[in-house]
Amino acid sequence: MKTDEDRALAAWFWRNVHYAHGQDGRMDLFDTGFEKTDWNREYWTGLFAHGFGLCGTTHAQWIPEMDALLGHCRSRSAGVKGHNAFEVFLKGGSYGEGRWVLLDHDLSTVIFDPEGKRMLSIEEIRNGKPELKNPDFKPERQRGWRLAGLYQKDAEKVYDDYNSVAYLAGYAGPPPMIQLRSGELLRRYLQPGLADGKSFVFWGQNYNTDSVPGPERSRAWVNQPEKMFGAKRDAGHIDGQVRFANAVSIYKPRFEDGTYREGIVEESANHVTFEFQTPYVIAATPPDDSAWGIYKPGGKNGLVISGKIDGLAFEISTDRGNTWQRSNGPDLTDFAKGHQQYWLKIGAGAKDLANRDLTITTVCQANVATIPQLREGKNQITVSNPGRAIVSAGPNLDQAMTHRIAGELKGPEITLKLGTPRGEKIVALHAASHNASGNPPPPDLAFAIEYSADNGASWKPIVTDWKVERRAPEPSPPDYWSQSFTYGSIDLESAIDGPVQVRFSNNRRKGYRRIEAHLEYEISNPTPVEVTFCWTQSGGFDFEFAKRRFPAKIDGENTAWEIEAGESVRTIWVEYRCP
Known part of the structure; x- marks a missing residue:
């Protein structure tokens, strides 16, 4: 039977790799500009769109999680010296009725007591002997988990201070899902550069390490997971050990057979409005090589319209149709x-668009570690x-407020109303x-989220009696993050x-910074999907391919496909195509 400690260490290992x-x-969560907003605190977006x-x-x-x-x-x-650490409350065995323990993903650090019987809390580490933080002190006590796994000296002084804690500081939204429409493909590239090897489209700090633009980390267990458990040294410094990946949507709506309606939210005789939604984040090629060039005007390659588009007008909305911006050209990256x-309004009716070979290309950033990779031999x-x-x-505030029908952000109650794009079943x-x-946070403060279908x-x-439940020990004098998240799902x-309708409320007249609601719905006419892997082997440059077609809907999982990949395998991309 798995213990709390087993679960915690397994989750910590998985996140490290x-x-x-x-x-x-x-x-731009609050519609105040990219540089004036909060960081992303949502679990799935962090894991699938970034990985950093x-x-x-x-x-x-x-x-x-x-x-x-x-x-x-x-x-x-937990706030410590120049760092934000992490603790979990374990029960059972050596932890009895419960103890906080350090589980620091960012520094790849857990610390066991000298006998290796249990993990220690930040408070115990701070008040304990200095050698507790030394990776070379009784390394066997760590049970194979190297202390300060990314860099030998990371734990030397960082846990000497302990000044604040934050409960419920993040949240989980909807699980990642993508609807492929007829005529659309999604190709996920595992290395920066896209098809030509030199188109760098990303959404993060441009470290430009080894002359490759974009986010990167040179010390990480990502891409070398087999080395983490039992490591005798830290992860080491390797330029480009982990970089960003891309998820590219190429959509060629078919106006001649009417299947373009799978992707629209409305139309008239003189325009068609398409929707696009992704669990990734729409990226950009920045106008310069500065660290945060992505925020500057002049981004490109994130959203591009091509085909016989002379004379067509393009408008885009990123707040679900409440406001629109007109583009002066076919590259709408700066808006998206x-x-x-986004919603994309094209200034012509379906009849006029039928012979224009219209193509909508959206390039997103993705986490390379969540893309399936082939290994040597049989897969x-x-x-x-x-x-x-x-x-x-949501998640952006303006996207949610387009659907507000009652109440205010200042609280204590606010209600959204949302339907599916084309009348699909929820x-x-x-x-x-x-x-x-x-x-x-007041101990009796309780939040709730409800829904109404009538x-x-x-x-x-959806959520009832949601409270911030504090557990000792806490820093002295105590200090807490003044905010929190309430979240939940229901099948x-x-x-x-x-x-x-989705209603958010609380019993102490507290306000809200943001609210968001998501509907999961059945696709009305699901279509088959073709999956293709592209890879190289044995250090060569010739591409190998394997393709298989899957039915329109799979109950559970299909595990019938096997690929013999060869030796020294390097996965280039994985594609999902809706014919």
Whole structure:
């Protein structure tokens, strides 16, 4: 039977080999500009769109996973000396009724007691002997998990201070899903540069390491997971040990057979409006090589329209149709970058667009560690195609407020109303709120999220009695993050028609910084999907390919496909195509 310690260490190992220290690009969550917003605190976006984050970012995003594993408010980020660390509350065995222990992903550090019986808390490490923080002190006590795994000296002084804690500092939104429309493909490239090897489109700090633009980390266990457990030394410095990846959508809507309607939200005789939504983040080639050039005007290659487009007008909305911006050309990157959704209005009707070979290319950034990679020899491929998609009022505040029908952000209650794009059936709901919960959070402060499928006549719970549950010991004098998140999901017993109302409330008249709601729906006419792997082997430059077609909907998982990849395999890209 797995113990709390087993679960915590397994999750810590997994995050170490899938997520690295680095500065991700911000999303304009509050419509105040990229450089004036909060960092991304959402779990799935951090894991799939970035795979990079600074200490506070990764640990805030990690809280939903650890709370799901261990229990509500049994993880917290912690302010230490020049760093944001992480603790989890373990029970059972050597931990008895419960103890906080250090589980620092950002520095790849856990610390066991001298006998190796249990893990220690930040408070115990701070008050203990200095040798506890030395990787060379009784290394056998670490049970194979090297202390200060990324750099030998990381733990020397960082835990000498302990000044604040933050509960519920991150949240989980909807799970990653992508709807491929007829005529669309999604290709995920594992290395920067796209097809020509020199088109660098990203959303993060441009470290320009070894003359390769974009986010990068030279000390990480990512791309060398087999070396982490039992390591005799730290991860080492290798330029480009982990870099960004890309997820490229190429959509050629077919106007001649009517399947273009799978991707639109509305149309008339003189325009067609397409929607786009992704779990990744729309990227950009910046106008210069500065560290944060992505935020400057002049970005390109993130959203490009091509084909016979002379005379066509393009307008884009990133707030779900509330406001529109007109583009002077076919590259709309500056409008779309840093977002996860847009509406694109093309100034011609479907009849006029039928012979124009219209192509909409959207280039997103992705985390290389969440893309399937072939290994040497035989590979068994697992494919899931549940026939579902997501529509979102959020995460950006302006996207949510387009759907506000009652209440105010100042609280204590606010309600959104959201339907599916084309009247599809709703099968699940996901919602979250960013709360002004106070420092310290009142112990009786309770948040709730409810939904109504009958226009507000009756309400059912998504989240009830959600509180910030503090556990000692805490820093002295105590200091807390003055905010928190409430989040939850619900699978509906049977599919329902929309729209749905989602209401956020609390019992202490506290305000909200943001709210968001997401509907998971059944795709009306799911189509088969072709999956293709492209790779090289034995250090060669010739591409190998393997392709297989899968049915329109798969209940559970299909594991029937096997690929013999050869030796010294390097995966180049993985493609999903809707014919």
